[in-house]
Amino acid sequence: MTKKKSYTIRDIARAAGVSPATVSLVLNGKGDISGVTRARVLEAVASLNYVPRSTKSGIEAGDTLRFLKIAKHGHTVNRDHSVFISDYIDGMSAEATRRNYTLEIVSFEGQPISAVAESLAGAPISGVIALGTELSEADIRLVQGLGLPTVFIDTVYDIIDANFVDMNNEDAVYKVLARFQKQGFRRIGFVASHVDTNNFHLRRAAFFKNMARLGLTVQDGDVLSVESTYDGAYADTCSLLKSGIDLAECYFCTNDIIAYGFIRALKQFGVRIPDDVSVIGFDNLPQSATMEPALTTIEVSKRKIGYLAVTVLDDLINASEPQPPVKILVGADLVIRASDARGEPQEKRKAPAARAAGKLPAI
Amino acid sequence: MTKKKSYTIRDIARAAGVSPATVSLVLNGKGDISGVTRARVLEAVASLNYVPRSTKSGIEAGDTLRFLKIAKHGHTVNRDHSVFISDYIDGMSAEATRRNYTLEIVSFEGQPISAVAESLAGAPISGVIALGTELSEADIRLVQGLGLPTVFIDTVYDIIDANFVDMNNEDAVYKVLARFQKQGFRRIGFVASHVDTNNFHLRRAAFFKNMARLGLTVQDGDVLSVESTYDGAYADTCSLLKSGIDLAECYFCTNDIIAYGFIRALKQFGVRIPDDVSVIGFDNLPQSATMEPALTTIEVSKRKIGYLAVTVLDDLINASEPQPPVKILVGADLVIRASDARGEPQEKRKAPAARAAGKLPAI
C-alpha cells in the first residue's frame, strides 16, 4: 500500500458515488451539502485513509478565530460567570460556523497579559475575540497592538481605537431607575462591587448620571459596596446591617450574584423583599427566575454580542481597506419579576416588527 | 394572444435554453448567474412578454429598504451636506444590493414628522433607514413607533430603545484635542454652531469632557457660536473680531463648513493660519484638501456607517426573535494637513492587519 500514490479527491468521489467537486466542498465546509452525502463522503475518506496531500506542505489550517478567555485576577471571571461565557460562545460559534470559521478557545487564568500576547504571536489564526471583562486600557492596547484583527467583548473604553461589543450599561441602568421612579420611589440606593471591572465602573457612572437625569438625588449612605461573590456580598451586607445603616427604599445591585447575597442578608435581618425594600439586579442569571422572591433584573442578549463580534471581525479580516474601529452597544431588557415593589404581571418585550409583505403594484 | 394563458417560467426557460430553475434565480436575483445567461433570460422574458402572474395578485414588490432623507428645518441638511448623504447612500446601496434589497430614497423637506410617518404607513417596504441628523428624540420615538424595522443614522440618543449607527463624536473630538495638546497648546477654543443638531450637541459635550480628561481648562470666551453656513459663519466671526475678542491659540470647529467661514474671516483680519491660530475641522469635505491652507480635519467613513446600517437592518428583518436595539459608533480619523501648527508630513492611517495565512500542521 505504499507504491500506489495515495488517493486523490477523485478516488474518494468514485468511492462515495459523488462528483469530485462535492468531495472538495465537503472537505472544505463550503457550499450546501446534505447530511447524508457529507457522511458518505467522510466515510469514504476515512476508509480509504485519504490524506489531502496537495496545497502547502502538511495539513492546512482553515480560517480560525480565537476566543481569548482571560481571567487576570478571577474576581469576576469565575464560576459564577460561566453562564455568560457560554452564551457568548454560543453566539460566536453559531455565526463563525455560518461564515466558515473554526472557533477555538484559549483560556488564561492569573497569567500576565504578556503571556496572552506571546501566545498570539505567529499563531495560525485570522482574528481574535478577546473577553475584555477584566482587561485594563493598557491590556487592551497591548493586545490590539499585536496586529491581528481583534474585537473585544464585555467591555468598552472611550478613546481607544479598537473594536468593542458590549452591553449598553447606561441605557440598562436608566431602565432600572426609571422603573423605580415610576413605582413612586425617590430614595434609590446602589449596591456596587469592591472590585471594579469596567462594566461595573460603567454601571456606577450610569447610576449617578441617570439619577441626575431623572431629577433624583443620591443620598450619601445609599451607595454601598460589597464583595462580588455570593458569600462575600452576604457577609458584607450583614456587617453593614449590624452597624445599623439606614436603608433606602430600593436598591439596584450591580449584578445578580451580589443581589443574591444582599437579599439573603436583608431577609435574615427581617427585611421583607419587596414589601420593605425593592431590589433589581443585573444579568438575569438562571437562578433569578427561580429564587424567592424571583429577582427583577436586567437581561442582555449575550448571543447577540457574540454574533456581532464575529460579524465585525469578519469585516475586519476580509475588508480590502483598513476599517475604522467600531463600538457597538447592545440594548438591554428589564425583566420584571417579584423583587421590586408591587410586582405586576410578567412584562413581555414588544413583538418584533412583522416583516412587511408589500403587495402594491409597482409604479 | 388572449386565449393562451400567458407564458410560464418554463416557456421562458425553453426559449432561453436554460432550466426553469435558472429563470427563477435570475428573476429573483438569487444564486450565481453569469451575465451572459442573465441577459439571455431577461431577453426571453421581454420578447415573450412574460408577466410573473403567480404569487399574490399583481406584480410582486421585491424586498425594499427605504432611506428617509429628512430635512426638518434645513439648517444642516442642505446642499453643503450632500457630499455626506451620497457617501451614506453609496455604503447602503452597495450592501443592500449584495443582500438582495432594493434601496429606495424618499426626501422630506420642511414637512412635519407626521408626514413622514404617514408616508410609511402601509408602504410595501421591509425596513427603514432614517437620516437622523435633524431629528429630535420625540421624532425618533414617533418613527420608531411605526412598527417597521428601523435604523437611524447620523445621530444617537441615550435611553431610546432604537437602533443607531453614528460616528464616534467623543473619540473624534479627543483626537483633535490631544493633537492640539501634543503641539504644546494649552488654550484651546471651540467654534460651535447656533443650530444644535444632535451631533453638534455631542461634539460640544465631548469638547468639555475631553478638555477635562486632558487636564485642560476651558476659558469662558473661547467657546464661540456662529451660524452653520459658510456665509453665516464668516459674518458672525467678523462681528466677533470687530468686537475685539481675545483669540485662543487654536480652535476646533464643529464642522468644516464653519471652519471655512471662520478661517476666511480670520485671514481677512490679518490672522495667519496656522502661524497665529491653528484650526481643525470636522467632516473632511472635499474642499478641505484643496483650500489654502489645507484644513486638518476629522474624517469618518460614511460608507461604513451606511454599510452597518443595512447590516443591522437586515438582521432585524430576518431574525426570528425580537432583536435587542443596537447602538454603533464608528471611529474617526484625524487627517493632518496644514491648518494646525507646525504642519507635519501627511499622516497615514496604520495598515490593516494582514490576514494571517496560517500553515501549521494541525495538532
Place this chain on the structure above:
DNA sequence: GACTGCTGTTGTTTACTAAACATGGGGAGG
C-alpha cells in the same frame, strides 16, 4: 351557496455536478 379537500400548475430552493480555473511539484531540457 358555502365549505372542504383534492389536484395540477406555477414558481422556489436545495443539493448536487460539469467544467473552467488555480496551484504547485516534478521531469525534461538547457
Place this chain on the structure above:
DNA sequence: CCTCCCCATGTTTAGTAAACAACAGCAGTC
C-alpha cells in the same frame, strides 16, 4: 543545478434536477 512547462490535484463558479411550497380552481358534500 536551474528553468520552464505540463499535468495532477484540488477549488470554485454557474448551472440543473428534483423535491418542495403555494395556490387556483374545481368537485363533492351538506
